[in-house]
Amino acid sequence: MSGFRHSTAGRVDRNKPVRFSFDGKTYQGFAGDTLASALLANGVHLVGRSFKYHRPRGIVTAGSDEPNALVGIGADEAHYAPNMRATQVEIYDGLVAESQNRWPSLGFDVGAVNETFAPFLSAGFYYKTFMWPPKAWAKLYEPLIRRAAGLGRAPTQADADRYTQVYAHCDVLVVGSGPAGLAAALAAATTGGKVFVCDEQSEMGGSLLAETTATIDGLSARDWVARALADLAARPNVTLMPRTTAFGWYPHNFLGLCERITDHMAKADPKLPRERLWQIRAKEVVLATGALERPLVFPDNDRPGVMMAEAARIYANRFGVKPGDKAVIFTACDSAYRAALDLMAAGVAIATIADLRAAPCGPWIDRVRSAGIAIRAGTVVTGTTGRLRIDSVSLATVGIDGNPGSSENIACDLLLMSGGFTPSVHLFSQSRGKLVYDEALQAYLPGISVERERSAGACRGIYDLDKVLSNGAASGTGAAKAAGFAAADTITFSTTADSVGTDGFIGVTPFGGPSSKARAWIDFQNDVTAKDVRLAIREGFRSIEHVKRYTTTGMATDQGKTSNMNALGLVSETLKVPVPQVGLTTFRPPYTPTTFGIFAGQSRGDMFDPLRKTPIHDWAAEQGAAFEDISLWKRAHYFPKRGEDIHAAVARECKATRGAVGIFDASTLGKIEVVGKDAAEFMNRMYTNAWTKLEPGRLRYGVMLREDGFVMDDGVVGRMATDRFHITTTTGGAPRVLSMMEDYLQTEWPGLDVWLTSTTEEWAVIAVQGPLARKVLEPLVEGIDLSREAMPHMSVREGRICGVPTRLFRVSFTGELGFEVNVPAGYGRAVWEAIFAAGQPHGMTPYGTETMHVLRAEKGFIIVGQETDGTVTPDDAGLGWAIGKAKKDFVGKRSLARPAMTASDRKQLVGLLTVDSKTVLEEGAQIVADPAQPIPMTMIGHVTSSYWSATLDRSIALALVRGGRARVGTRLSVPMPSGPITVEVVEPIFYDAKGARLDA
Amino acid sequence: MLLITCPHCGPRAELEFAYAGEAHIARPTDPMALDDESWARFLYHRANPKGLHAERWRHLHGCAQFFNVVRDTVSDSIVTTYPAGQPRPALPGDDKGATR
Amino acid sequence: MPDLIQRQGALDRFAAAPRNIPAAALSVLPDSARLSFRGRPSAIDAAGAAFGVALPRDACRFAVKRGRTAFWLGPDEWLLQSEGEDPATLFADMSGKLAGQSCSLVDVSHRSQAFALSGPQAAYVLNHGCPLDLSLATFPVGMCTRTIYAKATIMLSRPASDIFHIDAWRSFAPYVWQLLDEARSELA
Structure with a gap:
């Protein structure tokens, strides 16, 4: 035996000494030690301060139920983990551990002043104290609570581990x-x-x-x-x-x-x-x-040196560690007798065993008695002393009235307790x-x-x-x-093996009646005493679920592993109702605190979500494009030239596209191939539009509703053959559109001969838009006549471009002459680069999603999800023309006939022009009729899209306004923190209202 | 994570599936013939039983088929699964009177 | 007119220099023509005859013949794959042979990227994102299925006990590849 380590006993490897540090001091242990066993072997019991009162605390258990010995582990911030249980931390050479919840040091802790105020920190303290005045919350209460709350500290650097x-x-x-x-x-x-x-x-x-x-x-x-x-x-x-x-x-x-x-x-x-x-x-x-072994609840049962009896036995037998020199044991069961014998064998003097039971008997008791250990039946611990480590225990015999008699003081440096097992x-x-x-x-x-x-x-x-x-x-x-x-x-x-029986005790041991001022801890980790629980009951709490939340017993990181049954026992005893009637708090994952790391796993940084890139993405990145996230896609937002901000870049891209030709990556558009002899019938049912008469080779803008009548998605659809449609959807809407179509097809109309295939990623889509678009493409195309006569607006042709197959759409989301070149994705970048090269003599400019948004807003084209929010009907959005009036049915048609859907005061899409043309409205801003009305004002609409239009040299906006179409020509107001902005309501189209440009 | 037996592919982890609401609510063949009340009932009214619930799932990341599941909303246990279009089978526990 | 446009794969960047980890090796598979076939039961035999490989009727099985593979993906859906063939030729040929049948044929040759994960630890590495039981008893050689890897849909098939083929849509392929590459780090 050297110090507190036995020379041979236990399972640690004495040939492998291990040096580690705790609170800056270096200690030695052996391979096989936990931090707790190694500290005990060095005579260190004080390992932490309690959560609320900052009481000195020691190691109580030898397992994952440890409530006190929580430490921070890690030599640097990137490897730091707080709230690790010292009883589970295995030591290794160079381990750095620190205690928590103390400042400036474990031995002298300023926070222990809370102990002085303990009478004011009773159960429900927060609820009672921080109530009034309301203004004190932001400046006083919340910062105060935040500073005091929380166990351990979060590391300041990102976790470096995998x-x-x-x-x-x-x-x-x-x-x-x-x-x-x-x-x-x-x-x-x-x-x-x-x-x-x-x-x-x-x-x-x-x-x-x-x-x-x-x-x-x-x-x-x-x-x-x-x-x-x-x-x-x-x-x-x-x-x-x-x-x-x-x-x-x-x-x-x-x-x-x-x-x-x-x-x-x-x-x-x-x-x-x-x-x-x-x-x-x-x-x-x-x-x-x-x-799990249960603690006993008695006054001052939380001092360092108070430990579970079975834990002490584990330290002695498994780690060869003597947890003290002289022990008193307080028990309600036989297993502590077994522990007494093992500890005595390990060299611990057992001063006495105080047994709560009136007449303990059995082989273990006999064995202890013959080993010469004094047994005091019907005896309780009425208190302990010692500042940073226990130095004495008061024992008293329980009288016939159930109360302890006069106390006897016994010196010791270890108090072992056992209330049986849970x-x-x-x-x-x-x-x-x-x-x-x-x-x-x-x-x-x-x-x-x-x-x-x-x-x-x-x-x-x-x-x-x-x-x-x-x-x-x-x-x-x-x-x-x-x-x-x-x-x-x-x-x-x-x-x-001799049985240790099943005796035990739940609740609070008798130590002076319910009015005793003594503090007997039930929940060590959350600093909840028997007095707190009794107070909660006096204040009317009955269910354990309420007592738990009011007192916070069982709510710490150990989830009450050592405390729940004693709390139940006390409530049961106080209320004089059987334990099952008190209820039981719910056990929830995790059993022990678990790192965020394993829940994140590999989903970190760029791997957090799939980061979808188009085949043309790398080209845009090489050009210095700024990107934005659209659903899981990365899309080129704008292409800044040196020194340009987003506004300058977008203004330049807009002018170039309207003045010459622009090129845009539209590959993220959702695409679905609808094939089968009933394809047109299926389209008729899914979309508001009529499809039967659409000829192969033609395109049509389609609007799709949910069954509740609100706009769900839109897109241009090409009829490739009588039995084949090429649908496009919004970028974010592709999966749900396909899912809804499959749903109707599989479950409502299984008789239709039509099948759906997602082709979103089959095709790269290169939009070439602007008055010179045709000039750029003509020399690259084989087998397609791009002339106005042969290929009018809203048509599609199949052929080849740059030697690869293409589905070439003549379509415009900009209001200009435009084409969308679909090519197999693997050729996307090469074809893009070929078009871009061919476009250079014509001033071709790449543009991003921001320019696309501005150009379409100038034309009043809506974006689903921006102008619509799931409560917008086609008529609200100005798309009444897209409804096939002659169709008997389509998804959402019946809902459009509900009274609320046709009310005249529905929010309708309008254009807004600020009276001061330089002011750009904020998207999402609310609209009122009269800014002088008292607050709260009646809001009659909101801005859905708002941009600076370089083409028009002024701001433009789209908005949904109650009865908006009837308000065209009137003035409304957009109240902002800096004052109301006056706007004029106009038709939602700002540029080339006749559409001459896209027919060019 | 639920283990759901796809009628086509066998037992698979819940991650492969998408929930699709209560089962056996057929779209009216002639919606325009319904009055507002009946249509609203079709659109919005759903059972919320404590006990056995017939519901639709789609093996989205699998065979992509919609199918039906009878799940006990108390225990989360799945009593049976069957292809879309088949009627809900009679099951032990039905007589317990699932509450709506 | 540019001369010959080269097809680009979604994993070209990663495939150039994959880490050599024999316990779980990653390699890109050659380009293929791929057609999605969906149709009525009456069209299935015709499709098999046109393709030269009978379409498996058993769920989650694939059949191979002379470089052509037919993967069962759903009760009315198969993926027909022909290694190294021009998609347009295959599409035209099959479309002609299936004229008048109740079915759909769509060219999806460029939609996805295929790669292999092989080696004694391949199943373990795959299980880092795929929730399937990949023991040979429940996922035998010859099985294929759509499933997930982390947050991406993949098509998974097992041509040999230690070889898995993964087919992911182009924009998801780098995500799946990189996650698998990260997962196999401990085997390096």
């Missing part, structure tokens, strides 16, 4: 590798099914790793674990997953597992992810998640299984399953080793069978 996500399937997933889990895994593995076994700890074996006396099949528990793991590892159908937490259960046996891969490595291979999210679909699940039913509850309260065990146990799972061992309240193993094996066999794999034979085990 995280991956992977899907996997198995027949049986076993969660937990303690005795029940290993037995289940062995039983399931022999059937040949695909078995996954995960455990949150670095070593598999669970409670058996700290077991020193029990034997299984003639082997020590640890040797049996080693043999079982070797057996499993040798089987190709078994995957062992240590350091892997099953944190969430999602519908249909889909579980989220977080595998920690590099956190324990001093020098991690940079190719490895830090963590891997396993998304596992398991045919059957065996939950072998064990049980089955870990978190995942079962997440799977929506019904929990049933077991009065005898004072525990909620798994009841009826909803998903395909079974709980085995301690997590279903079975604690004796022989029963745990046989229950585990039966669960493994049963799960494999349910997954379709028959078991060869039953696995049995022979064990020697």
Whole structure:
């Protein structure tokens, strides 16, 4: 024994010393240590400050239920992770850890002044204090709360680590590798099914790793674990997953597992992810998640040096660490007696065992008594002392009245407590299984399953080793069978182990009656005391869900793993109602705090979403285009020349297109090929327009409604043959248009002989627009006569351009003579470059989506999603002409006949001209009739599009205005923070109203 | 994540599917013959049962077919799936009187 | 008139120098003519005869014959692929043979980009974005299906136990390729 480390005991590797730092001081531990065990081996108990009162806190548990020992880990900000449980952090050479929630240091913390104000920080403090006056919220309360709130600190740099996500399937997933889990895994593995076994700890074996006396099949528990793991590892159908937490259960046996891969490595291979999210679909699940030891609730039970008895046993047996020199034990169950013997063997003096029970008896009690340890039955802890570490305990015997008598003070540096065990039913509850309260065990146990799972061992309240193993094996066999794999034979085990029984205690131990001023902690992490819970009840809270939210008990990052049952017990006792009537708070994922990293996975930066680029994208990028996001697409927004801002570039692009010729990448337009003998009939039903008489080789602008009568999409449609249409849709609308068409076709009109194929990405689309467009294209085209006579506006021809096949549309979204050249996508860039080269003598200018928007707005062409918002009818948008009046039916037609759809005061599309021509309205701005009216004003419309028109040398806007068409010629007002802007309502067309240019 | 059995492709993860609303609501053959009330009912009125619910899903990232699913809205368990156009089969649990 | 316009692939930039990771190798597949065939049951045999490969009637299966592959994609949808053939020729030929049939034939040769992921860890890498059970028992050689990889739709097929073919629409192909390339980093 040197210091607090045993010379031989435990599973740490003494040949591999490890140096790490905690709060700037360097310590040594061994490979196999957790940060908690290594700190304890160095005599460090004080590891953090509590959340609310900044009380000094120490290590309480040895597992993922740790409420106190939360630390920040990471040598630099890019690798910093807050709120890591020291009990789960494996140490390595160079590990840098720091305590949290203290300033300037752990030993002297200014925030501990909250302790002085503790009487004012009672349950519901926020709700009661920060109420009035309202103005204090923004400047006083919120900053104050924000500064005090939050646990740990967020790193200041982006996470430098990799995280991956992977899907996997198995027949049986076993969660937990303690005795029940290993037995289940062995039983399931022999059937040949695909078995996954995960455990949150670095070593598999669970409670058996700290077991020193029990034997299984003639082997020590640890040797049996080693043999079982070797057996499993040798089987190709078994995957062992240590350091892997099953944190969430999602519908249909889909579980989220977080595998920690590099956190324990001093020098991690940079190719490895830090963590891997396993998304596992398991045919059957065996939950072998064990049980968590419950603290006892007594005054000042939160000092450093107060620890769970079983945790102390784990530190002694598994890590060879002596958590103190002289211990007092406070218990309500037999397992603490087992711990006492193990700790005594590890060199800890056991001053006394205070047992809450009046007459404890059984083999463990006998063994302790014969070891010479004093046992005080019917005794409670009434208080503790010690500033940064416990130095004494007051004990008192509980009298017949149920209250403790006079106290006796006993010096110690360690106080171990055990209130019995709480089955870990978190995942079962997440799977929506019904929990049933077991009065005898004072525990909620798994009841009826909803998903395909079974709980085995301690997590279903079975604690004796022989029963745990046989229950585990039966669960493994049963799960494999349910997954379709028959078991060869039953696995049995022979064990020697004394039962530690099932005694325990929930609630608050008697220490001076409900009016006692003593503070006995129920929730260590959120600093909730028995007094807080009692106050909540006095104030009328009854349901545990309300008590929880009012006091915040169970709401910290540990989700009340150590506190929930004691809170329930206290509420039950205070209200004098049975525990089940108090209710149970819902267990939700994640079981333990989980990094954002694994939820993001590889979806970071440019990989966050598919970043769709057209075949012409790279050309635009090389030209220095600015891009904008349109749905998932990157589209060239404008092509700035040196020194140009967006306004200058757009003005130049507009003038060039109207004056000569522009070239525009329209490849993102959605495209659908509609083929079959009933194609025209299908088009008639889907669109408002009539299609029957459209001749092959002609185009038509089509409007599509939803069944509720509102505009859903629009686009130009070409009839390629009697039985073949080439539809274009908006860029963002392509998937939903195709989906809606498929829906009608598959489910309403399956008799139509027509089929749909998306061709969005088959074609690159190059728009050539402007008075010189024909001149540019003519020399490049084979087999198509581009002349006005042979190919009028709104026609389509097939032929070749630059030697490759094309569908050439004569169409204009600019109001100029225009063509849209469709070529197979793989030729898109080459054809674009050929056209661009041919256009240079004619002053051809590339333009982006902003210029496209301005040019179309000058012509009053709407953009679905800009002029429409899902509440706009064709008539509202000025598209009444596109409705085939003679058609008996089309999608949305009946809705257009509803009274509200034909009301005269509907918002209608109009043009707006600001009286001051230089003022450009803001899109989205509201429109009123009279700006002098009192606030709130009656809003009669809004601006949908607004631009500076270089062509017209003035601003233009489109707007939806109530009864707008009747207001043409009148003046309205657009109130803005700087004052109202007066506008004149005009027809929504600003340029070449007769359309002579596009017919050129 | 739900595991949905496509009638054509077999069991697949929910990610491959798109939800498409309540099943067995046929579009009237002659919408113009309906009065406003009936049309509004067709457009907007949907069951919201606690219990078995017949609903449409589309195997969007699969065979692209629409089909029907009977799902228990309490447990999220899927009782059966069947191709579009087939009537909803009678199921155990129907008699429990799903509430609308 | 420019002379010969070269077809550009969606993955040219990545395909030039892929990382050599034999456990999960990425490689671009050659250009093909691809036609989307959809139609009534009555037209399926005719389509198979016209294509030279009987269209598989079993769900999620593909059939190969002399460089031509017919992929089942849905109960009324097949993808017909012919490696190295001129799409226009194939389209014209099949259209002629299917005249009068209740079906649709659409040239989608340029719509997608095909590439292969091969090696002993190919399935593991694919499972980083694809939720399917890729064990040979549930996804045998000869199976094909549309599915997803992360946020993109892909067509996935398995011509050999350690080889998967992935077909993604052009603008999604770099996303899928790059994610797979990132996922296989740990095998480098």
